[in-house]
Amino acid sequence: MYRGLRIAVVMPAFDEAGAIGAAIASVPALVDHLVVVDDASRDATARVALAQTRELEFIRHRENRGVGASIVTGYRRVLAARGGADVAVVMAGDGQMDPADLPALLDPVADGRADYAKGNRFLRPEVWREMPPSRIFGNVVLSVATKATSGYTDIFDSQCGYTAITRHALEALDLDRVFPRYGYPNDILARLHAAGMRVVDVPVRPVYGPGWTSGIRAPAAVAPLSKVLVRSWLGRLRAEMKTPAARSLPGAVRPRAAR
Numbered sequence: 001m002y003r004g005l006r007i008a009v010v011m012p013a014f015d016e017a018g019a020i021g022a023a024i025a026s027v028p029a030l031v032d033h034l035v036v037v038d039d040a041s042r043d044a045t046a047r048v049a050l051a052q053t054r055e056l057e058f059i060r061h062r063e064n065r066g067v068g069a070s071i072v073t074g075y076r077r078v079l080a081a082r083g084g085a086d087v088a089v090v091m092a093g094d095g096q097m098d099p100a101d102l103p104a105l106l107d108p109v110a111d112g113r114a115d116y117a118k119g120n121r122f123l124r125p126e127v128w129r130e131m132p133p134s135r136i137f138g139n140v141v142l143s144v145a146t147k148a149t150s151g152y153t154d155i156f157d158s159q160c161g162y163t164a165i166t167r168h169a170l171e172a173l174d175l176d177r178v179f180p181r182y183g184y185p186n187d188i189l190a191r192l193h194a195a196g197m198r199v200v201d202v203p204v205r206p207v208y209g210p211g212w213t214s215g216i217r218a219p220a221a222v223a224p225l226s227k228v229l230v231r232s233w234l235g236r237l238r239a240e241m242k243t244p245a246a247r248s249l250p251g252a253v254r255p256r257a258a259r
């Protein structure tokens, strides 16, 4: 529980045998429900996750479906759980989310100021030291593009996966249609805007430890990412032509009175 809210964590993992143990152990005690989604890992991710002493729910995809699809699997489980959580947080199985940032991420939601709070590593000065230059470049380009496609002009670091979403916002998303692979955060932002949800950025620490490896091959990611950006942009514009209320969202935050 955090400030009277029941908190769930969704942890997607693909071939994370080397990191998932520490990632699970780091989940703060305030988290009421931990759902680990193993995206058909080829290594010992499942064995390591199930050997942890922390209580968790473990779901395994039969075949690899992508990080976005893994998060959707976790979200569905959170929504279906009896006495289910009020807020669902994503903390990846690669340990790149600092648990010390969790209360700050939850505060705007607990205050009733946001339906979706997301990390922004560019609000922390360490980003220039910690984040590899290739990642800085990619994140800046995608963040600028996502301002236009999502409609949230005040939001940056669109690729940060550290997020907290309310049950209400989760229920407003068509989870069947969320993009299944990289590009899912950009797609979710556009869908949230079309649904009239309030989104805020929260400073979070960039974590790229010595053992950091990436599943992203940048050249191969360009075409699908461009496609998802255009698709989510057109989808948002179409939805907002039908519901003018969402179109009037001023940048990041919509006053509660306007809901």
Ligand SMILES: Nc1nc2c(ncn2[C@@H]2O[C@H](COP(=O)(O)OP(=O)(O)OP(=O)(O)O)[C@@H](O)[C@H]2O)c(=O)[nH]1
Pocket (backbone or CB within 6 Å): 012, 013, 014, 015, 016, 039, 064, 065, 066, 067, 068, 070, 092, 093, 094, 095, 096, 135, 159, 161, 213, 214, 215, 216
């Ligand atoms: N690469 C990859 N990761 C997946 C997949 N399914 C689930 N994941 C998990 O999704 C999380 C994020 O994946 P990463 O490849 O590290 O992507 P990222 O952290 O956004 O980007 P980096 O800056 O490259 O680390 C990790 O916990 C992965 O284990 C998949 O199909 N491919």
Ligand SMILES: [Mg+2]
Pocket (backbone or CB within 6 Å): 092, 094, 096, 213, 214, 215
């Ligand atoms: Mg990673």
